[in-house]
Amino acid sequence: MKAVAADKIEESTNSSRKRFSTRKFRFWMQIVGSAITVWIGVEFIRFVNYLESGTAGASVTRPPGVESFLPISGMISLRDWVLTGTLNTIHPSAMVILLVAVAVGFLFKKGFCSWVCPFGFISEMIGNIGDSVVGRWFKDKRLKLPKLLDYPLRSLKYLLLLFFVWAVFWSMSPEMIREFITSPYNKVADVKMLKFFTEIDSFGLWTIITLFGLSIILRGFWCRYLCPYGALLGMLSLLGPGKIKRDAGACIDCGKCAKACPSFIKVDKIKTVVSDECTGCLDCVDACPVEGALELKVVGRKKRIPKRVWAYAIVFTFWGALLLFKLTGPWENSISNQEYIYHMERMDGPEYGHPGR
Ligand code: SF4
């Protein structure tokens, strides 16, 4: 570590104590995002139960936010929208949520992953458990795969993304897109997705258990290696305007930023963080004890972006945009309860399989 005047570090440390803590704020925002997701899940279960009971008892409405779990349907709707100029009303919020997440990914790196996504939050929590368990055996505390394995595995999520993009934007003709959107499969895709979890088979269960176990040993296993949504946002984030910059002159080489980084980025060794794995969480900036050594800046500008501004901007952009669409734009689907019941009663039939299979 560089020799630095003790009073300078103390001064920086004192002022950092007064600084806005993005870690704490982010944690609470992740709790909010997860709570909203749980609420949506519970409401959707109540809605399906209500329909299965033949609409007995008090009426339950379907939460449109459940379509955040239908990104493929959202991509297909996007293609259809581009082709026809009209937005289908089967699962409109699937496309809206996808577009808002993409916009956040471009503006705020993979901010969606670290500030909103409940899977990102669960992944982080499991990673924290893993750190304390694995840390008992390993001095370094965090286990990371060697580059020889890490790089090929990281490409898996891009291959998955490539497959979905190819399937939706190249292999499907406009007629096939239309056929998919209006297919019985798509209409009850939300119920099918719920049944996958509530009536999970042993293969599905073992897949989840395996992912859980791997995420304990290797922090962020799902996000780092397999999530195609994260791959898309990671690519966009490289084009975005916000960059984390280290001032080598002010830096005291303490390594706290790299240690705090959940994505294993060697922040203490580089001038500018340029990585598709950077989630814009700002844990590195939060951990830095020297004022001005590590800051968030807009490309080509010297002025720093205060952490507080970045944090509020991510949260307000994502939730504000969704609220705006909910109040004014395409949000609710057009499938009536009767139509849902009709499809749900036949859902196990062959005509409810994936179109084109
Ligand atoms: S480099 Fe900083 S902002 Fe990016 S993931 Fe690591 S800790 Fe978060």
Ligand code: SF4
């Ligand atoms: S930039 Fe990283 S290594 Fe440099 S002082 Fe800040 S935390 Fe320490």
